[in-house]
Amino acid sequence: MxxxxxxxxxxxxxxxxxAGPALRVSSPQGRFADGAAVLDGRRLVASQAWGKQLFLGFEGDLWLRxxxxxxxxxxxxxxxxxxxxxHAIGAPRKRIGERETTVVPSVVDPTTEGSTGGWLVPSPRGQVRVRLLGDHAVxxxxxPTACEVITAEEKTAVEARLGPDPIRDDADADVFVARVGRSRVTIGQQLMDQAVVAGVGNIYRAEALFRAGVDPLRPGRDVPAVAVRAIWDDLVVLMRDGADRGAIVTTRPEDRVPDGGAAGPGRTRQNTDGTPGAVPSDEAFYVYHRDGLPCRRCGAPVLAKELAGRNLFWCGVCQV
DNA sequence: TCCAAATGTAAAA
DNA sequence: TTTACCTTTGGAT
Incomplete structure (x- = not known):
């Protein structure tokens, strides 16, 4: 994800x-028909993220999670x-070049045509669970793995299970540092645990540990607290940059050497949208999906192994 | 046309 | 720790 x-x-x-006017909410696919009916006609009054959870608040104290x-x-x-x-936020789907293509859709949704001030609303493509239609956009x-209407209390319960989110201003770094240091679970696994830190996934895990020079397989309690704190501070910078940029970029400019296609096409296919000036995906990471390629720092081959069902990438020389 | 892979998580075993 | 689930995409067949 x-x-x-x-x-x-x-x-x-x-x-x-x-935000503002009442929205038309529907479920073209049908699997969210009941929830869509509940939200249809309400105004969007809040839009929040905590880790990988998105909460859209509707009038009447209802939330779409x-x-x-x-x-x-x-x-x-x-x-x-x-x-x-x-035009597209999510993954894994390639959307290069679509910036220009969806402005004038070739297919128009007949049920909404003529009701949107002359604007042509495209028909849903694929298995669309939910469609939100406003005055200016759809x-x-x-x-999704989750899509449900919940109350404010239920939202609070979901948030209570999440660790601090480095992108949020209300995040408490001390909670993260203390929790990591209390457990013998590897730092690599803890970074993927949303109850430890919310929002980190497989890429940020691999990249933050490389930048910190920390071996992913080291037990959390064996990583010095200052190093854990440094990882947090780095995640704050990296993830906020990612939110602004719309893509994950962890390499420093001086380390951005293209791999000459050695990684093969499609290794990191969904990171960028082809925007001019964007960092190419084969220069954006230090270790993620670079197994077998030389480490950008020391030249040793990047390592990979499966850990808890996910692929882990790291440099055995730079990370100790 | 078929199949594996993908930035994930929850439940079952 | 394994399986199930949700869907699209690109490369192989």
Missing amino acids: PEGHTVHRLARTFASLF THLGLYGAWTFAGAPDAPEVV ADLTG
């Missing part, structure tokens, strides 16, 4: 595109006068 930075980006996008899971995605289309148009959700 998109990691926490993507979800924060989504929260901002919903606030700017949909969505989680993109491994391959969920939101796809947006906007009217020409929309304040901001983001958002379609596909493939």
